[in-house]
Amino acid sequence: MNNNITILKRFAISIGTLSLLFLACNSTNQLKKNSEKTTITEVIGIKPDLIREPYLQKVRKDSTIITWKTNGIAKNCYVSITERATKSNSIIKGYLTPHEGFMFNEVAISGLKPNTIYNYSIYSNGHLLAGGTDYYFKTAPKDKNSPFSFYALGDIGAKEQGSFAMEPANRITELAIKPDFGLGLGDIVYPKGESKNYDNHLFKPFKDVFKNIPFYPVAGNHDWLSVNHDENFKKEWNLPNKEYYYTFSYANTLFIGLDSRDGNFYDYEHQTVWLKKTLSENKGKFDWIVVYLHHNGKSCTYKQDYEHVISLYDVFASYNVDLVLNGHAHTYERLKPYDANGNIDSSQNNHSIYENLENQFISITIGAGGKINKKWEPNPNNNKNCDDGTIVAHSEHVASFGLISIDKKTLSFKGINSFTGDAFDEFIIKK
Incomplete structure (x- = not known):
């Protein structure tokens, strides 16, 4: 009898252990x-x-x-x-x-x-x-008035031989005050966003950043080139909502990530409905709104103007979006404030300090996160690059990332050279 009890106890313990391992190995x-x-x-x-x-x-x-x-x-x-x-x-x-x-x-x-x-x-x-x-x-602050900062860059995970992704990663880790999170502006891993390339192209150079600072990427056209996008981008990350496009908040700021796919947008109709609904539901709840995606709207880079992005200018301006950040062009370009009609504000003479940018937003390309276009000569006055070079407030053809700080009603932006750590472009928005 005692032997039978002992055997039953051992069996129960074994079942309990297997159950525990099953729970630990859940999806x-x-x-x-x-x-x-x-x-x-x-x-x-x-x-x-x-x-x-x-x-x-x-x-x-x-x-x-x-x-x-x-x-x-x-x-x-x-x-x-x-x-x-x-x-x-x-x-x-x-x-x-x-x-x-x-x-x-x-x-x-x-x-x-x-x-x-x-x-x-x-x-x-x-x-x-x-x-x-x-x-x-x-952890994120409970107080909406808490100051914070974040970094942003796109086009990061190029092949090891041609990538300088380690440079922005090193500069970020060297910052005296670490950013609270980072935004990935698409084309996260080249050439086709395959999972097999994530470790060497992205996670190894950024390992000392990602272990302390969360990262919120959106997909770019290269991330969409793999056979099954879901089995790559969505499995590598655990992002809010639909993961293709999503929103999150931090202190007094609302962040909206969009999936512009190949420039024509993933599920464009539903995504734009969701965007308007999200902005409408949050109207007046945040001091700042930042939208980020991969493709540019108007631009004086070597990339075309993408009409699907331009068609959202009235949405951005009408719903008080402050910044629109994108990658795609492997360079840096900051445009002057745009209005709902896609026109720049010609009355602005000082592009270092903006006050009361009502119904206007600033669009910035930060697409030299891991590679730069060495075959292109930046020049906003060259009509091969754009029809109207006066839209550009500042451009710099360098490896770079953006560093943004928000303290109550003041937003400060710096364009940082990824090799030197120096700020080559700065501006402030005050509300």
């Missing part, structure tokens, strides 16, 4: 809304190889997602987080998703405090893969 598409805290720390099996360093996604006031990639032997994963100020610690189980012979390890964490720094360590099969004082994140 990232079924992440639970609430963090599931655990005390499991024992080592299970062989230590997996860390193929991709951890990166942050959707850092909110009380939650975040941490993702990393291992080889396929991972059977479970979890994150240990420590609130830096109080040293209080929690361990949260994650979920695994097989992908192209590897394993995405993803942990959704909730119940966090706003505007708080947390250190974290990542574990797979109970083995510590990365952690320490350099691995941390800061």
